[in-house]
Amino acid sequence: MSGELGSRRFLVRPPEPAPEMLLSLPSSSIYLGKTLLLHVPFFWNPKKLVNPHICICGITGSGKSYLIKSFITRARLIFGARALILDWAGEYSEWVRLAGGKVVSFGKDGLNLLDLGGSTAHARTRQVVESLEMLTDLQSFPKQRRLTEDAIEQAFLSMGLKLHQPMRRKKRQPTLEQVHAILKKNSSRDPEAAEAARRIRTLLLSSGKSFCSTTIGMNDLLSGLVCVDLHSLPTESLRSLAGLSILQFVKEKMRNEPYRPEGGVSLFVVVDEAWKIAADERSDVISIVREGRKYGFGIIVASQNPTDVHKSIFSNAGTTFLFRLTLSSEREYVRSSLTYSDYYEEISHGMGVGTALVHLEMAQPLRCPRNFILEKVDGEPLMRLARIRGGRMDVEIEKDELGRRLLSLGLSDRKSSEILSEFERSSFSLEAERFSSLLESAGATRASVLSFLRELGASEKDLLGVYSASRPGRHQGGEAMLRLKKNNLRKNKSKGGGERA
Numbered sequence: 001m002s003g004e005l006g007s008r009r010f011l012v013r014p015p016e017p018a019p020e021m022l023l024s025l026p027s028s029s030i031y032l033g034k035t036l037l038l039h040v041p042f043f044w045n046p047k048k049l050v051n052p053h054i055c056i057c058g059i060t061g062s063g064k065s066y067l068i069k070s071f072i073t074r075a076r077l078i079f080g081a082r083a084l085i086l087d088w089a090g091e092y093s094e095w096v097r098l099a100g101g102k103v104v105s106f107g108k109d110g111l112n113l114l115d116l117g118g119s120t121a122h123a124r125t126r127q128v129v130e131s132l133e134m135l136t137d138l139q140s141f142p143k144q145r146r147l148t149e150d151a152i153e154q155a156f157l158s159m160g161l162k163l164h165q166p167m168r169r170k171k172r173q174p175t176l177e178q179v180h181a182i183l184k185k186n187s188s189r190d191p192e193a194a195e196a197a198r199r200i201r202t203l204l205l206s207s208g209k210s211f212c213s214t215t216i217g218m219n220d221l222l223s224g225l226v227c228v229d230l231h232s233l234p235t236e237s238l239r240s241l242a243g244l245s246i247l248q249f250v251k252e253k254m255r256n257e258p259y260r261p262e263g264g265v266s267l268f269v270v271v272d273e274a275w276k277i278a279a280d281e282r283s284d285v286i287s288i289v290r291e292g293r294k295y296g297f298g299i300i301v302a303s304q305n306p307t308d309v310h311k312s313i314f315s316n317a318g319t320t321f322l323f324r325l326t327l328s329s330e331r332e333y334v335r336s337s338l339t340y341s342d343y344y345e346e347i348s349h350g351m352g353v354g355t356a357l358v359h360l361e362m363a364q365p366l367r368c369p370r371n372f373i374l375e376k377v378d379g380e381p382l383m384r385l386a387r388i389r390g391g392r393m394d395v396e397i398e399k400d401e402l403g404r405r406l407l408s409l410g411l412s413d414r415k416s417s418e419i420l421s422e423f424e425r426s427s428f429s430l431e432a433e434r435f436s437s438l439l440e441s442a443g444a445t446r447a448s449v450l451s452f453l454r455e456l457g458a459s460e461k462d463l464l465g466v467y468s469a470s471r472p473g474r475h476q477g478g479e480a481m482l483r484l485k486k487n488n489l490r491k492n493k494s495k496g497g498g499e500r501a
């Protein structure tokens with residue numbers, strides 16, 4: 001009971017950071033949930049942290065993407081921050097579209113790997129060769145590496161570009177096809193050149209035209225909320241190559257931004273499950289982690305397996321969220337970079353979805369714990385698209401909006417939630433016939449169902465295709481169908497196609 005004992009904080013305080021570390025004004029920080037023990041609200045404030053970078057690990061389904069989506073939604077509102085999401089698995093596209101952002105699909109759109117994007121031909125050549133080294137076994141073949149490097153430089157020179165000067169006026173830039181042609185020309189003299197040409201050819205064949213012409217507006221990538229959907233590229237290496245090239249461009253842009261001594265974040269770059277590029281020290285993920293803070297760039301790296309994330313990301317990120325990890329080897333890997341007690345180790349492998357061990361690196365060194373358990377990420381309800389399909393008709397509506405529209409059709413609360421649950425049971429996609437029979441049995445008329453579908457964008461032709469094949473509704477169905485046919489006839493007449501109709 002002496003003063004000495006009393007001053008030992010562990011007797012009077014559970015191992016959680018002091019409230020002043022966790023609390024901030026809601027207008028300048030992002031609320032993410034409450035701590036497990038003392039239920040202190042945690043507000044993420046970049047100005048209190050050493051840097052705005054975030055590292056997130058956890059098994060599949062533990063809540064990584066949910067956290068990222070909620071975080072970005074609030075960061076846009078509170079900081080007015082932009083966000084660029086490199087989407088490996090195509091899991092963000094729908095959400096970005098619903099959140100009013102832009103989705104760029106690699107495969108449909110492309111990026112010339114030799115596009116200078118503000119750097120010099122010499123620097124770009126080194127970056128491309130470095131990317132190829134990270135993603136293929138080129139490093140084991142030094143002669144092929146040199147020949148590829150020479151061929152890329154020659155391709156730049158052949159377009160009249162100087163190796164050490166940034167492009168002043170807009171000029172045509174070479175593509176990998178030219179590099180392939182140069183290597184092919186040399187291959188009769190040198191079998192190593194033939195091998196190097198074969199590598200580039202394989203890359204060209206597997207990527208289609210995705211790496212030969214830039215149709216993605218690179219500057220547009222850094223405005224608002226943008227998702228680059230990489231999942232349609234056929235291999236992990238090609239996805240990583242695209243990801244690396246975009247990050248190289250982001251890094252160049254970052255270095256041209258003014259220095260921000262006051263802190264704050266203007267852009268978040270999200271790389272989720274990008275294990276090939278998060279694990280390599282040469283990758284620009286690491287450069288952005290090291291330099292981003294000065295320019296107001298934050299990077300969010302997420303992975304199921306922490307050993308796929310380079311140690312310097314763990315040790316440099318201002319915030320780490322560890323969701324549930326089942327393998328003790330993975331927890332050991334994390335623990336060797338971030339120190340936390342056995343108490344946390346014990347709790348962390350039994351955590352449920354959305355619960356995470358959080359580690360903070362504060363800007364001001366404070367003598368209090370830097371780890372705590374976040375009881376549950378208190379996020380944004382996820383938007384889901386409900387689809388209604390049949391024949392050639394395929395229309396979509398956001399789930400909550402659908403709920404509101406069902407009520408305005410005169411359905412009761414109970415009936416409308418029954419219909420929403422039916423969507424949930426069928427992975428948010430229902431046949432139009434099933435949808436209208438549900439609505440009609442809940443009291444809506446067939447005519448109101450048709451006008452509802454029309455408002456969602458279904459054409460008269462689509463509706464006719466679906467409903468002329470189906471059994472008319474019990475009461476008003478025949479009449480509604482007749483009206484639909486008349487509508488169609490009138491439309492065709494006005495287009496001059498009356499006779500065919």
Ligand SMILES: Nc1ncnc2c1ncn2[C@@H]1O[C@H](COP(=O)(O)OP(=O)(O)OP(=O)(O)O)[C@@H](O)[C@H]1O
Nearest residue numbers: 059060061062063064065066067304353354376377
């Ligand atoms: N904090 C939370 N509150 C409510 N629901 C959550 C929370 N975290 C996750 N979920 C739900 O759990 C499911 C899985 O979450 P999420 O997609 O974020 O997992 P993940 O860790 O990204 O998995 P993967 O590694 O497979 O991509 C989602 O349906 C999500 O809505």
Ligand SMILES: [Mg+2]
Nearest residue numbers: 064065091272
């Ligand atoms: Mg995910």
